[in-house]
Amino acid sequence: MPGISRKAAIALAASASLALLATACTGQADSGASDDASKETTLNFWHAWSAPSEVKAVKDLVAGFEKTHPRIHVNVVGNMTDDKINQALRTGGGKAPDVISSFTTNSVGRFCSSGALVDLNPFFEKSGIDPETTFPKAMNEYTQFEGNRCAVPLLGDAYGLYYNKTAFEKAGIAAPPKTWSEFEKVAKKLTIPQGDSYKQLGFMPDYHGWETTTEHYLGQFSPTYFDKDGTSNVAKDPAFAQAFTVQKKLVDALGGYRKLETYRSGLGDEWGPKHPFHTGQVAMQLDGEWRLGMALDAKPEFEIGVAPLPVPDDQAGQYGKGYITGTIAGIAATSTKQNAAWELVKYMTTDTDAVVNFSNAIHNVPSTLAALKSPKLKYDPRFKTFLDIAADPDSTTAPASVNGGVYLTTIQEFGYDYESGKATDLKAGLKKTARQIDTDIAQAK
């Protein structure tokens, strides 16, 4: 029956095409590092920096590398978000990156578990570098997942407290607060109401207040996000309930969620010169080390003070710690030039002079212990606060997870509900959040 066999043939061809197409979509990770790094080669390096001064700093960093490695050339591509990097790492090919750098450490777990970036432990061993003694503790922690070190810190960010010294003087406050209970009193004292709004707000506590995210608050409470078996600890570790309570008390003490959100909606954006801390609309700000340069550029009409963020009253001895995160670098599993790529990564992240020069240009915290102590570091004396926070052994970070930063988003979602009053039962809310985190992780595995 020719008709039937033709139909069968078409069906077979269609099935084969579907199977072929489906297989073609399956990018296979190849971790073979058999290339000769001493041979002439060109690497693709994708990074996320976009401001002209930052782009120039990256170019200078790479130029320094090319000078010491004349046979390795680097094609630099900037302004790459994690979404674009993740998509390119899956696609592979000649134009895909060999080396990537990402602004968020939250993606490390996904990069490592998916095999998108190669494990760098063998490369470190081969080069005789011990990451434990090279990088600060928190940075060493956030660049690995379950023993797979698929990333290296490439400068870091430390979070501290910026305060309006002039406003402090006017309010008769002698020094920045060291504990959260002191902080609440100071924030209230600095708040000057105006009609239904504020002439000056002591502190914007809302989780949408730019860097006042749950993740950054929690850093001061030294939480343990996961149990040893990898399940969420959000409902069990009292640090979480303590952090949520402190923030909620601040929200209520400073005028309530609705009033604060209305005020916030009229404030300038985080990355522009009209940031409310620059304009004096907010007297204290939780922020990263980069804010100092941005605030000084905005030429505010007050003196800027910098200090570590407060700690819980029962952890007063740990004052000086902070939340640490940063930019990371890694080598694409699809790269066929992994040895050459390692030379670039090694230079950018472990060569003390390279790290120091890059830090001087970008105004981020250096990411090696040697660079943190380097006399070549140039900085405003206030920047020293962030160097100390980065080197503080009590400083914390958020651990890598198989699904990246999804667990942090889940915690933040509960934070929004709790601060707004939509959720009132903290204990039940944290239990539900923990269940959601575990379910999301199970789905990703």
Added chain:
Amino acid sequence: MSTYTLRAKHRRSTLRTLAFLSPWLIGFSVFFAYPLLSTVYFSFMHYDGFKPPAWSGTKNWTYVFEHYPFFWPALRNTLWLVLVMVTLRVAFGLGVGLLITKIKTATGVFRTLFYLPYLAPPVAATMAFAFLLNPGTGPVNSLLEKTGLPAPGWFNDPAWSKPALTLLALWGIGDLMVIFMAALLDVPKEQYEAAELDGATPWQRFRYVTLPNISPIVMFAVVTGVIQTMQYYTQPLIAGKVASGVIQGAGTQFEPGYPDKSTLTLPQLVYNLGFQRFDYGSACVVALVLFALSMAFTALLMRRKGGLIQAGDR
């Protein structure tokens, strides 16, 4: 003529037909059938783009329907927008069309004025609306406060964010206005004259003359409106981002549907699951839900369309 010759002729005719249809057949297969089949296939697989797809049964479906906390809010929002925004857009587009056809002077100016907003890029238009409707500093609320009227939180208030998006959609009504205007100008004048002679009121003339004549266009506007709303992505995403004050760039997390998930739509979930979480299986489940909803709405409307056209023919 022998049976063999007849068969050969029939085969040649079939092949000729297929040859003429081949551009469409290829397009349909490559751009519709294959992606659809792939989407169904991947909805039952665990696939992150790196490791080969692995059979996971109904795990992705269970996850999306029972455990993914953004699915039901996004579905509710999408349905709200389909029911309220599409209805209001069609009604407003028809209203503006009727008004424009009645104007006798400076018609070109009015047509241009009403059409122009439609040409504004969605991102720019949304940002402009977020600025105008800013509850703290926006001119709309300043005006409302001065007149003693309540000033809503607009994009910063979960209860007002979708009405604010609807206002934005009504502002860009130019596309529907043009279509309705063309349809209204096409209604035979003698039918209105006959109705007037019979003593029909303006409402009766609209109900029994205008509406039956333009019902296919109304249906077109509704069906395309529903499909467009199912794909509604840019405006709610931008409005949520601008109002939240969190710029999603390098190093920031996906923040779903600020405020309180109220601007979250299903296409945003497809992007979040597929291209941020790289859970392609679950993204395919949401895509299939969107497909099923679009098909269901279209089928329902097409059935209703039959009724309307018959009414118009009577």
